[in-house]
Every structure is written in C-alpha cells, then in structure tokens.
Amino acid sequence: MNLQKFLLLAAAAVLTAAFGQHYFRNNTKKEKQVLVFKALATAMPVMLAFLYALTAQEVHRTLSLMILAGAFLCMTADVLLELYFLSGVVSFGLGHVCFIAAYMHLTQFRGYTVLVFLLFFLLMLLLHGKFLPQPGWQMILMIGYAALLSAMSAMAVTAAVQLGSPAGYLTAAGGICFYISDNILGFRLLHETKSRVLSGVLLTLYYSAVYLIAAAMYFL
Template sequence: MLCAIWTALALPAIIAGMILHRKAEAWGKSNWAILPKCLSTWMIVGNAILGIWAAGDRGGLDKKWILAALILFLMADGFLQVSFFAGMTVFGAGHLVLIAWFLTRGAFHPISILWWILFLGGALLLFRKEMERGREKPLLYAMLLYPAVLMGMTAIAVTLPTMLGADYLWAAAGAVLFAVSDLMVGKGFFRKLSPPADALALGLYYAGIFCISMMTWF
C-alpha cells in the first residue's frame, strides 16, 4: 500500500521534472536544466530509500548496492550537464556497482557471456560510422569501455528472473530500458536527436532506473 501511495506521488513529480528539464534546454537555460532533471532522479533514489525502510532486507537482497548505484546515477545526471565524458564515467561506475550486486547474488550464468557478446556486437554495429572518427579523435575509442560495461550489466540482468525468481523482472526490465536509452543518448552525442526521440530517451532512462529501484520493495 505504501509503495502504491509513494508511486502515485512520485510519478507526477518525475514527469514534471522531465518536462521542466526539456523546457529549460529549449529556452537556452541549460545551466538550470540540471535542477529538474536531478529532482526526477532524486525521487527515484527516494523510492529506493523508502523501499529499504519499509521492507527492510527481506530475502537478504543486500539492498545497499541498489541504493549506491542509484546515487551514482543521480551524480552522473549532474556531471552530464557539465561534461559528457565525466557523466559517462560516473554512469559506468553505477553499472559496475549493479554488476557487483548481481554477482553477490550468485547470479552469473555462462549464457550471460553470449548475451554480452550479442548486445555489445549490436551496439558496435549501431555506432560503426561514428567510430570511424576515432582516427582523428582517439578518445572516441575510450568511449567503447562504457557500452562494454553497460551491456555486461544488461547481459547479467536479463538472466536474473530465470535464475533468482520473478521479482527480478524489475531489474531485468530496468537494465534493458536503461541500455536502450543510453544507446539513444550516445547517438545524440554525435548527432542531435529529434525532440520526440530525445524525450523518449529520457523517459526510458527514468523508467529503467525506477524499475531497478523497485527491487528495494521486495
């Protein structure tokens, strides 16, 4: 019941933050756009905090890993407004925390390696033209580390429901939504996304981390 009440209160705030973020950027107030964006992410961090407080650590989920990852995502949102590469680095740290949490759950399965190869291969194929610029800007090759980590997190996450139970569908769905969002954002780094695509990428991101935060309620 508490989860439903909080969700009903939090979702409008998250959506309002998304709208204000996009409006601020459209008005040329990019320095202010960070505030509503981080507000939306903070509401999701708040969801995790409330979930941990209300549900405790039933099932021994060791939920501090989830909260730590979400706090890193909140920090990354701020860094992203200052430097794309700084934001990407902090996001990568958040994904590494989630990978560590998955591994502490004993959730690794060899099939995750196959998923990782497929997911990363798809990402590299999607960005093949952009990576050709790496001859002129070698830093672009360093950017490949991020999708390698992101797809590693996703590859493990999609196996969680079959290995650990249906509750982990939240984590699996969140990881997939996050990955799709980040691929869209990555494309936008090289060529500006259309307003609808930009809104979709942001919406998928918040949907993804919200799903991940829901794991704290179990």
C-alpha cells in the same frame, strides 16, 4: 504489497515523470537552473532506494546499498553530462558497476549471461563502431562504457530468468530501458541530431530505467 509501499512507489513514479517533463519542456533555454529538475527526476528513484536500504533485511542489505549507490551516481551523471560530458560518462559507468555488483548478489552467473552480454555488446559495436574516435583514451572510454552497459543489462536479464518474479522482470525492464536509452544518446551524439522526439524517448526510457531498477527491490 501493502498500501504504504504502493503509495510510495506511485508517488515516486508521478514525481519522476513531473520533474522529467518539466526539464524536457525547458531544456532548450540553455539555463543551468533547469538541470535541478533533471536531477530531481532521478532523485525520486534514489529516494526509493534509500528508503528501502533503511529497512532492508540482512540478506538484501548489500544489494540495496549497491542499488542506492548506482542510482545516486546516475543522478550525479545527469548534471555532469551537461557540464563536463566525459565526467558524466564516467559517473554513469561507475553506476553500472554498482548495479552489476548488486545483481551478483541477486543472481548466479550462467553461460547464457555471457551470450546476452555478447549480443548487447556486439550490437552496440555494430551500430556505433564506425563512428568511434581514433585509437586513444576516448575510444577506450567509449568501448569500456559499452561493455559495462552491456554487462549490466545482461545481468538484469539474468535476474528475470532466475527469479521468475516481478522483482526480476522489473530489473530486466530497467536494464533494457537503460540499454536502449544510451544507444539513442549515442546515435544523437554521433549523428549530431537534435530531434526533440528522440530526446523525449531517450528521457522517458532513462527515467523509467532508474525508477524500475529501484522499484524492483520492493518486490523481493
């Protein structure tokens, strides 16, 4: 990796952390203006993905565009979650669809991918299943989102196994961070807890996830 790419990745990491920390410190004020900093934190990985897409080789062009679209949808969902929660969930779900599409260009689907998916998905049902709402569109939305999150994370792990390189390891780390952060969010919502410690861990894992997913492309 050349110095320019290293500095770009370092600057994006620092700014993601800085904007995320500012949001975390001020989000208790319930002011909508603070959502700007929440979005700015995710905008740094979006910037990384955009800059990579501009110069991506043809073989990685579709991959880079799907990662860019996924990161942008995550940034959009950051704000929507605070305003219209279910629309934020839908936006995140579409983001996972984009990430899955990207990883389908990066890896080959294998039997162990299914096993990892089932492990992730069944674990979510075990942790949160008894708190699901009554049968209806809300339950379908929640189960559908759990399936998409589990599939994205399973594909990310597959990338680590098949690539055996920093790009694969960063992709897997991003997918797992996303999986854990969303499960923490589910726990907070279903148990109606407002723990600042959990909030801090959730945001750290989430911003790390989007950053790692975008940064991984620079190691292809």
